[in-house]
Amino acid sequence: MIVLPIITLIIIFxxxxxxxxxxxxxxxxxxxxxxxxxxxxxxxxxxxVFHDDSTISFEPMAYLSVxxxxxxxGFAGFRDRKLISIKIERIFLYRALxxxxxxxxFFSILFFLPFAVTALKGDISLNRNEMVASGSVLANFGIxxxxxSLMSNxxxxxxxxxxxxxxxxxxxxxxxxxxLMLISSLSFVVYVLAYAGRDGxxxxxxxxxxxxxxxxxxxxxxxxxxMKRVSAFVFAIIMIPFLMISISRxxxxxxxxVWWIINYAGQQLQNFNNHYQIEAPLLYGKHSxxxxxxxxxxxxxxxxxxxxxxxxxxxxxxxxxxxWVFTTFIGSFIYDFGKIGTLLxxxxxxxxxxxxxxxxxxxxxxxxxxxxxxxxxxxxxxxGVFYFRLxxxxxxxxxxxxxxxxxxxxxxxxxxxxxxxxxxxxSPNNCFIQKFLDCIxxxxxxxxxxxxKATNHG
Numbered sequence: 001m002i003v004l005p006i007i008t009l010i011i012i013f014x015x016x017x018x019x020x021x022x023x024x025x026x027x028x029x030x031x032x033x034x035x036x037x038x039x040x041x042x043x044x045x046x047x048x049v050f051h052d053d054s055t056i057s058f059e060p061m062a063y064l065s066v067x068x069x070x071x072x073x074g075f076a077g078f079r080d081r082k083l084i085s086i087k088i089e090r091i092f093l094y095r096a097l098x099x100x101x102x103x104x105x106f107f108s109i110l111f112f113l114p115f116a117v118t119a120l121k122g123d124i125s126l127n128r129n130e131m132v133a134s135g136s137v138l139a140n141f142g143i144x145x146x147x148x149s150l151m152s153n154x155x156x157x158x159x160x161x162x163x164x165x166x167x168x169x170x171x172x173x174x175x176x177x178x179x180l181m182l183i184s185s186l187s188f189v190v191y192v193l194a195y196a197g198r199d200g201x202x203x204x205x206x207x208x209x210x211x212x213x214x215x216x217x218x219x220x221x222x223x224x225x226x227m228k229r230v231s232a233f234v235f236a237i238i239m240i241p242f243l244m245i246s247i248s249r250x251x252x253x254x255x256x257x258v259w260w261i262i263n264y265a266g267q268q269l270q271n272f273n274n275h276y277q278i279e280a281p282l283l284y285g286k287h288s289x290x291x292x293x294x295x296x297x298x299x300x301x302x303x304x305x306x307x308x309x310x311x312x313x314x315x316x317x318x319x320x321x322x323x324w325v326f327t328t329f330i331g332s333f334i335y336d337f338g339k340i341g342t343l344l345x346x347x348x349x350x351x352x353x354x355x356x357x358x359x360x361x362x363x364x365x366x367x368x369x370x371x372x373x374x375x376x377x378x379x380x381x382x383x384g385v386f387y388f389r390l391x392x393x394x395x396x397x398x399x400x401x402x403x404x405x406x407x408x409x410x411x412x413x414x415x416x417x418x419x420x421x422x423x424x425x426x427s428p429n430n431c432f433i434q435k436f437l438d439c440i441x442x443x444x445x446x447x448x449x450x451x452x453k454a455t456n457h458g
Contacts, residue, residue: 002269005038005064026078026080027078044263049254050254050259064330070343078360079361080217085366087368089368089410102181104154105181105185108151112138112190116190119194125196153396159207162211163178163215165177173223201238206383271331272330275334282335283309287335289394290391291395328385329383332388349377352377369405372404
């Protein structure tokens, strides 16, 4: 039965690849990530390095396959070749966001770096276990730790801004700022290393590949080559702590480090199968959206589960199943909303994604505010190949939504269109677009009239 979700994903991948004119883009990457996960699961099932007495059943695999169809239907509305411009609704607000990310990112690196160095000294596995048992000393820093954690979670937005600064406008790019933004985004890696964790390395690399595929058509060839070299260099550097942690934790365990890395990538299907068959009490959002859950209860909405997380985990342990393993984001949602509720939530996410991306396909424009929501939806699923990672980043979710609202609130005042070089050269309205960009950059008094014409055009 383990082959059912694999076959489903391969069919989805081929179908979308044909729809996307045999072009490999961010949606292909998303589906392929899940295919790799399933292939790793197939290896684990075939070689039985980590023996599990439970049998993978048809129903949980069929349910998971249906969930894949629902969520990827939403992303299937995107066509890479249709995207020709990135709209920034308010350039002043965007520049303020860049400096906010730069300052916050570097401050977070400086704050977390000493703790990361300490966590990687000596017995890394022991350091991690002690933090789990007694709590990290980072908690003693209260609001500073919370702010730096939030800034670190914004790293993918910093990566996006890094690539935006490499897009030529009137032949000019801000390469210096682009690389500074990229370096500041490493705050997430340092943040997770401070807890002796590996997720920071994995999610940073995954997000970088997403950004590269999304923005590559807008960049000149020399910058593409440089970014490939930079990414190779950063990959080599940040893989060092990843391997250090992996070797420390798993080198002396059955199967060795390599099989435990494969287990890290592919344990989800077996775990999902085991969790699916346990009728655990629902948490109604307490697991995946704890901050939002607490706020709603504080505001007087009685939506709460009477069970806390410890009782929930004890329920799984009483059934002989570990509750803290990877089950994909779908498994995480089932904890909160059950099987029917999860299907409804996935339908909502898919519809929102479909509507957003269909607009991009129809107009060719991706507004920065919509880009922020697209990032949020994409990374929920992309990182969700392991589990719903944003359960510890609810403030990040709220901030992204607030940023989106802020950019939309000022969209009628001024915006900049960032076109790829090829598009500017081939567009029949190239002359108008060039004049339009000049008006934006020079703050021309004709800005209002140009905005009106651009709105009619796009």
